[in-house]
Amino acid sequence: MPHPFDEVGDGIFRRRYEVLDQNIGIVLGEEAVAVIDTRSIPSHADEIAADLRRLTALPVGWVVNTHWHWDHVLGNSSFAAAEFWGHQRCREVMLEEPEAIKAAAHRWLGDAAAELDGIDLVAPGKVFTRDAVLDLGGRKVELAYRGKGHTDADVTVRIGDVLFAGDLLEEGAPPAYGDSYPQQWPDTIAEHLSYAPRLVVPGHGDVMEPNAVATQVVELRDVARRCAAAASEADLDFQGAPYPTDVIKLAFARSVTEQDLP
Ligand SMILES: [Zn+2]
Known part of the structure; x- marks a missing residue:
């Protein structure tokens, strides 16, 4: 049976999983591979492992968590032998709020999230605050943090x-502002x-070429401007906005307290 991944570069793959329209990345090294994000529950992660065997x-050898959101980290336990990498804040949030992260999975997945009962979260043990490089044997994988965005640990x-790009970019759906810094x-x-x-390769949706990426940055700036210009939610200008009204409102709610958020 052929493997289900798309090759997006030499020895670089992604599979676009139907659940949450989510991308998981694979980078082939000399003696081991790196996996980028692990999906939402152990059985989802086991599906990645089965796909990999093909x-x-x-x-x-390595797992990178792009951020601490439930749908990117709760499959970690299925790759227990790997070295886990992420931003320092990713580790902190996972250690401080494991039940909140699991609760988010329950809200979205319902009964399927019962798999998570009794499972300890595996947080990244290898953390950094700006740059890190993984040596996969003859090829470098560069990890970077450049400030807050979709979360505080992207x-x-x-x-x-x-x-x-993790969820800093998203294709086919509006960016998720719930834990963001607009x-x-x-x-x-x-x-x-x-x-x-x-x-x-965004966290969710199709791969993006430079023009699509540039468009999304313009949209993020547009939303930031609308939020900064409004004194209250009632004051928000939705005319010609790039995303639906409820998305802009959520961005505004985050934006007004952004400077006070940890
Ligand atoms: Zn996310």
């Missing part, structure tokens, strides 16, 4: 001219994009 006989993963987000993602990747 791609390569190499073991999983990490991108760069392999040559391919960038895995005023800082556009500058943060612009920093990550400063080296002009050929192809970006």
Whole structure:
């Protein structure tokens, strides 16, 4: 049976899983592979492992968590032998609020999240605050944090001219503002994009070429401007907004307290 991944660069793969329309990244190393994000529950992660066995006989040496959201980290326990990497804040939130992260999975997945009962969260043991490099044997995987955006712990993963952006970018659905920093987000993602990747794999949706990425940065700036210009929610200008009204309202709610948020 052929493997289900798309090759987005030399030895760089992603599978776009139907659940949550989510992207999981794979980077082949010399003796082991790196996995970018682990999905929402152990059985989802086990599906990644089964897919991987059709791609390569190499073991999983590294897991990178792009941020602490439930749908990116709750499959970690299925890759227990790997080295786990993430931003320092990703580790902190996972250690401080494991039940809140699981509760989010329950809200979204319902009964399927029962798999998580009794499972201890596996937080990244290898953390950094700005840059880290994984040596996969002959190839470098560059991890970067450039400020707050979708959350307070968003990490991108760069392999040559391919960038895995986590949920800093999202294709096919509006960006998720629930834990975001709307005023800082556009500058943060612009920093990550400063080296002009050929192809970006967002956390959810289709791969993005530079023009689609540029459009999304313009939209994030547009939303930030609307939020900054409004004194109250009733004051928000929705005319010609890039996203639905409830998305802009959520961005505004985050934006007004952004400077006071931890
Ligand atoms: Zn997220």
